[in-house]
Amino acid sequence: MDDRKELLKVEALETTFFTDGGEIPAVDHIDFSLKEGEILGIVGESGCGKSVTSLSIMGLLPSPPGKITGGKILLDNKDLTKLSEKEMRKVRGKDIAMIFQEPMTSLNPLFTIGNQLTEAILIHHKNWTKKQANARAAKMMKLVGLPRAEELLKEYPHQLSGGMRQRVMIAMALVCDPKVLIADEPTTALDVTIQAQILQLMKELNKRLKTAVMLITHDLGVVAETCERVIVMYSGQVVEEGPVDVIFKDxxxxxxxxxxxxxxxxxxxxxxxxxxxxxxxKPGSIKxxxxxxxxxxxxxxxxxxxxxxxxxxxxxxxxxxxxxxxxxxxxxxxxxxxxxxx
Known part of the structure; x- marks a missing residue:
């Protein structure tokens, strides 16, 4: 029996885009949960609603035109859909964090790695000094396997390789010890060798920190190697759900x-x-x-x-x-x- 604490519960989530051509349902009554220390895979083709689901959970939907039109997103029994943007900023990064697909566009080219890592720390730990924040940032850089961490904090994103930038993104997501980590295709832009290193790193951090991970991908090989459970999405709906070994076998x-x-x-x-x-x-075309x-x-x-x-x-x-x-x-x-x- 799995007695791990349930951290995230999504109930009947509906996300709709309001356009000049009418309402377009992108996510249609999605239900799933995520437990402490669990790695849950969400798979499906492009356009099936995976990324919209993650952005809905994070409160990062482009609005307009996107809007959550139904359901609940419960993080430790707190409904995130009821929070204001100001309240959500206190949750985002601290209790739930996200690794985005493309590290080069996710990192700001005008700021050093150190500035971008310490920003989240200082927002959520207002009594910390800049020195303490830098020490925490360097510690996280070392934790994700980056060498000469103190020097890298002074460098800019363009000075790092793709694999190093993705490790920085992981460090940034984990710097405030979130309970839940959403990884949206975290290895898409990387070569095969670096992909394997990043996935291995995420598995190690998941075990060490007990962080629950929601891994969004289109790669079933990644799911087989990394996840405990898998949700298969198609056209905004869950079409199959179960333990990874069961889904692959049957x-x-x-x-x-x-x-x-x-x-x-x-x-x-x-x-x-x-x-x-x-x-x-096309979303909304099948009634x-x-x-x-x-x-x-x-x-x-x-x-x-x-x-x-x-x-x-x-x-x-x-x-x-x-x-x-x-x-x-x-x-x-x-x-x-x-x-x-x-």
């Missing part, structure tokens, strides 16, 4: 199956890599029915006319597909279903 939603089949496997030689046909629908139906080889008339719920198929496994309505489905069951459709 993917139940056709979209998850497609994502896993799309990953190259060195053990088997293939003339052609598998790909899911079509693309993610009724399963949003994956147009791309799904198992779709029936019911999939187009009715919207599936998120069915509980086992104690820790949920999937949004009519194939699993009203029953617990095993791999053998699905093989039979697939054979009847081919």
């Amino acid at each position: 993917p139940q939603h056709p979209y998850t199956q497609g994502l896993i089949q799309s990953v190259p496997d060195m053990r088997h030689k293939k003339d052609r890599l598998y790909s899911i046909t079509g693309s993610v629908p 009724v029915g399963c949003r994956f139906a147009a791309r799904c080889e198992f779709a029936t008339k019911k999939c187009i006319e009715a919207s599936p719920k998120l069915y509980q198929t086992s104690d820790a496994h949920k999937t949004r597909c009519f194939l699993h309505e009203g029953k617990k489905v095993s791999s053998n069951d699905r093989a039979i279903v697939e054979s009847t459709r081919t």
Whole structure:
């Protein structure tokens, strides 16, 4: 039994963009939770709502046009959606922090690394001196594996390599000991070797500091190596959720199956890599029915006319597909279903 404290709970979150062309729902009734020391992966194609979910949690949605139109975001039972911007600034960085995709654009080129690291410290620890803040910043730089930390604090972002800048971003996010860390595609702009180092670093810091991590990525290999649980998103909805080993061993939603089949496997030689046909629908374009139906080889008339719920198929496994309505489905069951459709 997992008795770890629940730090973050998202309930029926709805995020909408109000444009000249009308209302565009980007996140549609998302539910999930994150426990102390847990690493939760959120995966899906570009445009499925992953980053909008993270920006909603952080209170960083561009407004206008974005707005949270429903649901709750509970951090230690405090609803972040009810906080003013002034109150949110006290939470952001201290209790919940974020690592952004591109470190070069996230760091201000006009300020030294030291200025940018100590800013958050001095905002949240008003009784600290600049000397204390610099000492804390240097300590965090060393913690994330950066050499000559004191010297680097005096340098500017353009003087650092991509991997070093990303380590600075991690140090900046962790400098005030947040309970929850959101990492939005933290290795996208880095080469493979540096990616592995950054992911290993995040795992080590997660174990050492007991920080809960929400890792947003499109890379299933990263999820398999790093996360305990995974949420698969599609067109603003959760389509599957469960422990990583369960999802990879028994993917139940056709979209998850497609994502896993799309990953190259060195053990088997293939003339052609598998790909899911079509693309993610435009947000708000599908009013009724399963949003994956147009791309799904198992779709029936019911999939187009009715919207599936998120069915509980086992104690820790949920999937949004009519194939699993009203029953617990095993791999053998699905093989039979697939054979009847081919």
